Every structure is written in structure tokens, then in C-alpha cells.
Amino acid sequence: MTRKYELCGLGNAIVDVIASGTDELLAALDIQKGGMTLIDQMRAQKIYNAMGPGKETSGGSAANTMAGFASFGGKGAYMGKVADDQLGRIFAHDLKAVGIDFFYTPLKGGPETASCLIIVTPDAQRSMNTFLGACVEFSESDVDEAVIRDSQIIYLEGYLFDKDTAKAAYLKATKIAKSAGTKVALTLSDSFCVERHRADFQNLIKNDVDILFANETEIMALYQSKTFDDAVASVRGQCDIIAITRSEKGSVVVTPETMDTVPAAPVTKVVDTTGAGDQYAAGFLFGVSRGMALVDCAALGSLAASEVISHVGPRPEASLADLAHQGLAA
Amino acid sequence: MTRKYELCGLGNAIVDVIASGTDELLAALDIQKGGMTLIDQMRAQKIYNAMGPGKETSGGSAANTMAGFASFGGKGAYMGKVADDQLGRIFAHDLKAVGIDFFYTPLKGGPETASCLIIVTPDAQRSMNTFLGACVEFSESDVDEAVIRDSQIIYLEGYLFDKDTAKAAYLKATKIAKSAGTKVALTLSDSFCVERHRADFQNLIKNDVDILFANETEIMALYQSKTFDDAVASVRGQCDIIAITRSEKGSVVVTPETMDTVPAAPVTKVVDTTGAGDQYAAGFLFGVSRGMALVDCAALGSLAASEVISHVGPRPEASLADLAHQGLAA
Numbered sequence: 180m181t182r183k184y185e186l187c188g189l190g191n192a193i194v195d196v197i198a199s200g201t202d203e204l205l206a207a208l209d210i211q212k213g214g215m216t217l218i219d220q221m222r223a224q225k226i227y228n229a230m231g232p233g234k235e236t237s238g239g240s241a242a243n244t245m246a247g248f249a250s251f252g253g254k255g256a257y258m259g260k261v262a263d264d265q266l267g268r269i270f271a272h273d274l275k276a277v278g279i280d281f282f283y284t285p286l287k288g289g290p291e292t293a294s295c296l297i298i299v300t301p302d303a304q305r306s307m308n309t310f311l312g313a314c315v316e317f318s319e320s321d322v323d324e325a326v327i328r329d330s331q332i333i334y335l336e337g338y339l340f341d342k343d344t345a346k347a348a349y350l351k352a353t354k355i356a357k358s359a360g361t362k363v364a365l366t367l368s369d370s371f372c373v374e375r376h377r378a379d380f381q382n383l384i385k386n387d388v389d390i391l392f393a394n395e396t397e398i399m400a401l402y403q404s405k406t407f408d409d410a411v412a413s414v415r416g417q418c419d420i421i422a423i424t425r426s427e428k429g430s431v432v433v434t435p436e437t438m439d440t441v442p443a444a445p446v447t448k449v450v451d452t453t454g455a456g457d458q459y460a461a462g463f464l465f466g467v468s469r470g471m472a473l474v475d476c477a478a479l480g481s482l483a484a485s486e487v488i489s490h491v492g493p494r495p496e497a498s499l500a501d502l503a504h505q506g507l508a509a
Numbered sequence: 510m511t512r513k514y515e516l517c518g519l520g521n522a523i524v525d526v527i528a529s530g531t532d533e534l535l536a537a538l539d540i541q542k543g544g545m546t547l548i549d550q551m552r553a554q555k556i557y558n559a560m561g562p563g564k565e566t567s568g569g570s571a572a573n574t575m576a577g578f579a580s581f582g583g584k585g586a587y588m589g590k591v592a593d594d595q596l597g598r599i600f601a602h603d604l605k606a607v608g609i610d611f612f613y614t615p616l617k618g619g620p621e622t623a624s625c626l627i628i629v630t631p632d633a634q635r636s637m638n639t640f641l642g643a644c645v646e647f648s649e650s651d652v653d654e655a656v657i658r659d660s661q662i663i664y665l666e667g668y669l670f671d672k673d674t675a676k677a678a679y680l681k682a683t684k685i686a687k688s689a690g691t692k693v694a695l696t697l698s699d700s701f702c703v704e705r706h707r708a709d710f711q712n713l714i715k716n717d718v719d720i721l722f723a724n725e726t727e728i729m730a731l732y733q734s735k736t737f738d739d740a741v742a743s744v745r746g747q748c749d750i751i752a753i754t755r756s757e758k759g760s761v762v763v764t765p766e767t768m769d770t771v772p773a774a775p776v777t778k779v780v781d782t783t784g785a786g787d788q789y790a791a792g793f794l795f796g797v798s799r800g801m802a803l804v805d806c807a808a809l810g811s812l813a814a815s816e817v818i819s820h821v822g823p824r825p826e827a828s829l830a831d832l833a834h835q836g837l838a839a
Contacts, residue, residue, distance in 0.1 A: 227602060231606050231607075232567065233602070264595060265621065276560065
């Protein structure tokens with residue numbers, strides 16, 4: 180059976196504000212380096228006032244993945260909540276412009292479209308501060324059942340668990356997917372997010388998730404493991420496919436029967452690591468949607484991640500389809 | 510007498526939306542390549558719908574110049590009109606973040622903050638489509654007399670002449686400057702802008718302007734000259750200092766007594782020419798404000814232009830003060 184969408188992402192719809200900054204600035208603002216911290220409007224104001232001039236660009240973890248998926252040539256949909264404001268229109272435009280169908284009802288009269296204040300330090304590490312804004316209103320009514328039924332795979336952010344309404348939307352989407360034979364993919368999003376929702380994530384992975392994405396820190400946080408090998412032993416067999424990224428060490432793909440290590444793709448200069456995990460998932464899921472071998476899926480993930488960390492911003496600037504063809508030709 | 514500000518810019522306060530595009534896209538949208546076209550909201554919607562994903566960044570010709578001036582280490586102020594909206598707050602933040610004092614009263618209940626839809630073609634040429642939005646409300650009441658009296662030089666965009674209220678503001682600022690011994694600098698902005706206001710500009714240059722910026726096309730349009738040399742002959746002596754940029758041919762600085770050609774600074778790869786003229790003016794005016802020789806002013810202009818065309822976006826990303834020190838050391 181052919182479905183209209185190969186992948187449907189659900190997540191926090193966010194516009195990023197990216198600025199360069201020093202480690203001293205992070206310290207002065209008491210920002211946790213490398214993490215994603217949820218902030219309120221007052222804190223957002225304080226950080227923004229102290230930040231340098233910004234570049235605004237559409238972001239949001241799952242939305243970034245969808246943009247990457249489209250860049251590979253995949254057919255995708257997205258669900259998330261923006262407000263009826265300028266940033267919301269920018270977010271919607273940028274998804275549509277890359278060919279992703281965005282299903283949404285903009286929020287009127289509530290909080291503004293979410294923004295993420297990202298400070299990129301000279302070591303290319305990004306530290307994210309998210310004001311969830313309109314995202315907190317993402318709820319079950321924003322989940323379009325027909326679209327999920329017409330998708331091969333849905334892809335969900337762990338970040339959705341940070342608000343109860345979004346969590347309910349997540350669970351609804353998963354239930355529909357299960358009944359429709361749609362595969363469920365989850366990213367753990369962030370180690371602090373894992374700390375907040377450890378038991379929920381463990382249960383979900385065991386019962387509902389087909390494909391799990393995590394980085395090394397997140398998977399160790401999930402099982403409170405002392406070593407990477409312990410974490411792999413704990414997660415193995417909990418779901419069909421587990422893809423774990425390890426930065427420059429590449430990624431490890433674990434199934435009940437196999438375990439493969441795939442190297443990172445070479446990068447001339449790492450400029451900004453924002454979106455690395457999101458693009459890895461984009462490449463991996465594109466491979467899965469086209470029935471490729473898992474090591475090839477991981478190689479596409481590495482390729483997409485290498486593109487996005489070579490420039491400022493969380494979405495690809497080069498055609499990932501072209502890069503993949505060049506990679507296959509090389 | 511020491512003044513608080515070395516330079517005060519007045520101009521259209523605009524947020525840029527920059528996307529890559531092909532020559533075919535320009536043709537399909539009937540966009541004049543390399544120019545700046547004023548568009549209404551319907552046309553903006555049409556172009557935006559057809560554009561790829563964008564990067565939003567604060568722009569506006571004179572505001573870009575002020576950001577460059579601050580990057581050299583200059584003390585600057587700016588006046589322009591934004592709306593009380595998200596883009597307006599971004600614009601204000603980005604000027605403040607580089608150390609420019611922005612004097613403004615945000616517009617409530619009127620049009621949105623201005624935006625400029627910029628399509629950058631593979632040849633690095635930018636084509637600009639400006640929806641003036643709140644800028645059309647920039648008026649005499651937005652001109653802060655005390656700030657102009659406390660500035661060494663004011664810098665004005667020719668673009669301000671496109672609306673009568675802004676033109677009145679321009680004339681008020683010039684009158685204050687004349688009475689306060691503040692120098693007046695003008696950029697012709699764009700050859701189509703020159704076509705629209707030729708007689709006005711000719712009179713202003715003769716009567717009110719001390720320092721004139723133009724590119725080759727603009728200065729030829731101003732005097733309807735057949736050759737560059739004819740244009741130079743026409744403008745020479747009309748005001749004290751005339752700096753004419755000629756892209757990769759560098760710039761020519763003309764005074765009643767002298768005429769010097771200064772080469773362009775080397776660039777490894779031209780990525781996006783947006784802001785080249787604005788940054789040239791920033792470097793030149795920084796030199797003037799510090800009493801440097803005109804050829805050195807022009808060299809600083811070339812340096813700043815070379816930095817901005819090497820990346821996407823109209824404002825410097827490297828410290829121009831550092832680049833200038835390296836340049837002087839080399």
C-alpha cells in the first residue's frame with residue numbers, strides 16, 4: 180500500500196534566534212552549556228538583552244528533521260503549534276518552501292510563537308534556551324488522524340513530554356499509528372528531558388516505539404548507566420531499531436540481532452552543532468522509508484549531520500539528495 | 510568640541526528575509542535583478558510564497574552602515590521607524606546589541622515593521638523587494654534634534670525620499686545639522702531611486718551635502734551621463750567629498766582638488782553582495798570621523814565591503830576593528 184507521506188513529524192514549532200557568544204557570557208547568564216533549557220518570558224528577555232545580534236531561522240527539532248527529510252527527496256508532513264504572528268508565518272513559510280505539508284491551526288490571542296535563543300560558542304557548541312510560547316497549546320485536537328494514517332512513519336520529539344497537553348497529543352498520535360500500521364520513531368531529544376521523563380520514556384520505548392534515536396548522553400541518562408556499553412545492553416531488544424549518535428565517533432545501530440558502528444562523515448570545519456541530531460534522524464529515516472540497509476541509513480544520517488554542522492543554522496543549506504548521490508558515486 | 514556620537518544614521522528600518530534563488534525564479538516573478546523595488550503587501554505575499562526558506566536578519570541601508578560603524582569601534586546613533594511587533598523588536602535588539610543607540614517610538618496599530626525580501630542568485634547578486642510597512646510613518650517627529658546636534662556627522666539614505674513624510678524628516682534633520690555644524694552625508698541608495706528623485710538629489714548635493722556616496726550606476730543616472738568620466742566631471746565640486754564605488758574595480762574619491770582611485774580589498778569567495786555599499790560607507794565614515802586621509806577612509810570602506818560580501822547577510826560578522834588592525838599590520 181502506498182501512503183501519501185513517508186514521514187510525519189510532530190514537535191515543538193520554534194523559530195531560532197542564533198548569536199555568537201563566549202563561555203563567559205554563558206557563565207554570566209548561568210546557562211547550561213550544550214543543553215536545552217526551558218525558560219519563561221522574563222528569563223527570555225534577560226538572555227535576549229544580553230545576546231549579540233541574531234540570525235532568525237526556523238527551527239524545532241522534528242521540524243528540522245522534516246526539512247532534512249525533504250532535502251533528501253522524501254515526502255513529509257508536520258504538525259506543531261504556532262501563533263498567528265510574524266514568527267509563526269516565518270515558520271510555516273519555511274516548511275512549505277521546502278515541500279513539507281504543515282497541518283496546523285494558528286493560535287490567536289495566546290502566547291507568541293515559540294522561540295529558542297541559541298548561543299554558539301567558539302567551539303561550535305550550541306546552548307539552547309527555549310521559550311515554548313504557543314507550543315504549550317499543542318494538543319490532541321492538533322493531531323490530524325487522516326495524515327497519520329496516511330504516513331509510513333511518524334517521528335516524535337521527547338520534548339513534547341514537557342507539557343501535559345502535548346504529551347496527550349503524542350499519545351493520541353501513537354495510538355492512531357499503532358492502529359494504522361504506521362511505524363513510530365522517537366528521539367529522546369536531550370539528557371535533561373530524559374531526566375524529566377525517564378519512566379515514561381522507558382515504557383514508551385518498550386511498548387510503542389519502533390525506531391529510537393538518542394545520543395550517548397541521553398541513552399546513558401535513560402538507564403542511569405555508568406558506561407555506554409551498559410546503556411546499550413539495557414536498551415537492546417526494547418524496540419526494533421535503536422540509533423545512537425556519538426558525535427565525532429559516529430553512530431551505533433542496535434537491533435535485537437545486530438550491532439553496527441558507522442563512522443561520522445568528514446567535516447572541514449565545525450561551525451555550529453545546532454541540528455546535528457535532527458539531521459542525523461532525517462538521513463536515517465529517509466533510508467528506512469526507502470527500505471535501505473540500516474548501515475546505509477546511518478551513513479545518510481552521518482552525511483546530513485556533517486552538512487548541518489558546517490554552517491550556522493539547524494537546517495540543510497545544500498541539497499542532501501545531491502550530497503547523497505555524490506557520496507554514493509565517490 | 511567633543512560630541513557624543515561620531516555618526517548618526519537615519520533610514521528605513523527593515524528586517525531582511527534572505528533566500529537563495531535562481532535567475533529563472535527572478536524571471537518568473539518579474540523581479541529586476543540587482544535593484545531595489547518597492548512592493549505592496551499583495552506583491553510581498555506573492556514573492557514570499559514563491560521564495561525558498563529564509564534567514565531573517567536586521568537590515569536597512571543606513572542601519573547596516575551603523576552596525577558596521579560600531580564594528581570599527583565608532584560611537585553611533587540611529588533613527589528609523591519600526592512597528593510594535595516581533596520584527597520591530599528584533600530590529601531594535603540587533604542595533605542595541607552592537608552598541609548603537611536607537612532613538613524611536615514604535616508604531617502601534619499601523620502597518621507591520623518593514624521587510625525586504627532578498628533573493629540571492631548563484632552569482633552572489635542580490636535582488637531586493639521592499640515592503641516599507643511602518644517605515645512610511647517615519648516623519649519629522651521621529652527626528653531627535655538633540656541627538657543630531659550631538660553628532661559629528663549624520664548619514665541619510667536616498668531611499669527616504671520615496672515617501673513624503675520621510676522626506677520631510679530628512680529635510681528637518683539636514684536643517685538641524687546645518688545649524689549645528691554637523692556634517693551631512695548622503696547615499697544615493699539605488700539607481701532607480703535616483704531616477705525617481707533626480708532633481709531633488711542634484712539640489713541637495715549642491716546645497717546641503719558634505720559627503721556623497723554613490724556607485725557607478727547611480728552617479729551616471731544622477732547626471733544622465735554616458736560615461737563614468739562624464740559623471741565624475743558633473744559631480745565634481747558639487748560637494749566636498751564624493752566616494753564612488755565600482756565593485757571589483759574599487760572606489761574613486763573625488764574632491765574639488767583631488768581624485769584618487771583605491772582598489773577593492775581581496776575576497777576569497779563572493780557569497781552575497783547584500784550590504785556591500787552600506788559597509789563601504791561605514792568604513793569610509795569611520796575614517797572621516799577619526800580624521801584619516803581620504804584614501805585611508807576608502808581603504809577602510811573596501812575592507813568592510815569585502816567582509817560583508819563573503820557571507821550571507823548585510824552586516825559584518827567579524828570585528829571590523831580587528832580586520833582593520835590586521836590590515837594596517839600587514
